[in-house]
Amino acid sequence: MSHVLVTGAGGSIGTVVARGLLTYGHRLRLLDRVPLPATEIAEAQEAGHEMVTAEIADEAALRGALDGMDAVVHLAAIRTEARFTDILRENIDGTYRVFEAARQAGVRRVIYASSNHAVGFTARAPLVGIDVPPRPDTYYGVSKVFGEALGRLYADRYGLEVVSLRIGSFLWRPTAFRHLSTWLSHPDAVRLVHAGLSAPDVTYSVVYGISANTRRWWDLEPGRALGYHPIDDAEVYAAGILAGAAEPDPADYKNSYLGGDFIGPEYDA
Ligand code: 15L
Numbered sequence: 412m413s414h415v416l417v418t419g420a421g422g423s424i425g426t427v428v429a430r431g432l433l434t435y436g437h438r439l440r441l442l443d444r445v446p447l448p449a450t451e452i453a454e455a456q457e458a459g460h461e462m463v464t465a466e467i468a469d470e471a472a473l474r475g476a477l478d479g480m481d482a483v484v485h486l487a488a489i490r491t492e493a494r495f496t497d498i499l500r501e502n503i504d505g506t507y508r509v510f511e512a513a514r515q516a517g518v519r520r521v522i523y524a525s526s527n528h529a530v531g532f533t534a535r536a537p538l539v540g541i542d543v544p545p546r547p548d549t550y551y552g553v554s555k556v557f558g559e560a561l562g563r564l565y566a567d568r569y570g571l572e573v574v575s576l577r578i579g580s581f582l583w584r585p586t587a588f589r590h591l592s593t594w595l596s597h598p599d600a601v602r603l604v605h606a607g608l609s610a611p612d613v614t615y616s617v618v619y620g621i622s623a624n625t626r627r628w629w630d631l632e633p634g635r636a637l638g639y640h641p642i643d644d645a646e647v648y649a650a651g652i653l654a655g656a657a658e659p660d661p662a663d664y665k666n667s668y669l670g671g672d673f674i675g676p677e678y679d680a
Contacts, residue, residue, distance in 0.1 A: 413608060416440045416480045416518075418467060418509060419487030421447045424524070424581050424600060428484065431601025433458050437608065442467075442476050443487070467505045470512070477516035482608055484522040485509045492549040492678050502554035510565050520572040522607040523562050527579050527593065527619070527629070528552035531670025535592075538630040539669065541577075541617040548670035549678050559617065566615035574607040574637065578620035579629070585645040588652060588659050589671045592626045596643035599623075606639035613637075628669060 415432065419425045420441035429441055430451075439460040441447060446464050447455070455462060465472035467487055477483060487509075489501045506523070513521050531548025533539055545556040555577075562573035579593035581600055595603070599622045610616075619629035622643040631641065659666040665674045672678070 413481040414438045414440070414479060415608060416442060416476055416483040418442045418483065418485050419524075420462075421445060421451075422486060422490070424578075425486045426451065427597045428486065428601055428604050429455070431598070432484075432605060432608075433460065434601075435605045435609075437605075440476060440480065442473075467508050468500075470508070473508060473512045474516060477512050477518055480513075480516065480518050482520040482522065483509060483513050483518055484524075484604055484608070486524045488524065488554075489551065492551045492673065495550045495680070498550045498554050502551070503557050506554070506558045506561060510561055510571070514565060514569050514571060518571070520574070520608065520613065521562065521565070522604055523558050523573060523575045525559050525575040525577045525617070526552065526555045527577050528670050528673055529555035529559060529577060531668060531673050533669050534667055535628050535669055537628060539628050540630045541619070541633050548668070548673040550680070552670070552673070563615050572613040573615045574610070574613060575615075575617045576603060576607065576620040577617060577629070581620075585648045585652065588656065591645045591649055591652060592621075592624055592628050593671075594622050594624055594643070594645040595620050596622045596641075599641040599643050602641060603634070603639050606634070606637050610637045 415437045417429050420429045421443035442463045444466050463476045530546050531552050532546035547553045547556050559575045565571040566573045579595045580590050581595045585594040603620050618634035623641040625646040668674045
């Protein structure tokens, strides 16, 4: 069992992960900028966990939230493309603040929610490893490259144990053709974060956060080496998805890259 701060605990992934980590016996402190829904507060408090309502930018509050923690799961972020100034504030500066406060507080491990969009301009292929160079597809992707690089720096320079999770499409269920490759189910997301928290001998690791999808493009071996053993497979939804829509046009360049729609002109600045 470890004492874990979860940032962005009220967000879509935060809510699922926080609830799931409780079942693994972690003691949680849940941080979000807005108060969590009353039902979740009641549930978490009943289980002996704490809630903190604060902005990541509030240094004193962040320091207080990290006090006594063994690990932080940093999920708070803008989750898609946005204006650069917003990405800079929330994803770049916000991530720096979390790593730096964790270092100062003596927190041992940081689990960082990166994204497949850190390498979104990489050509689709079975199987893309963790050793491909950064090829972000958006400012959002750039912020994830930054977060991974910062994690590497804090691991090398300060000895923090850091795990960067290149999350695919975190969804209740896949709804589009691309998701057959990129889906991360809710239960697998919990398994992924728990593996990151409980793996022994971490210095710095990058793993792809997807389920055991038959049509995956990313190599799951680095995750398995960490103890992440996904169970779900988007393939069980394939028939429904394929019946509802034509297969993507291979001549459309967006379908050649990992990032999918994020590659397209609608995501231009
Ligand atoms: C992500 O990183 C985003 O947070 C999410 O909005 C999706 O776009 C997902 O990647 C994806 O690639 O499907």
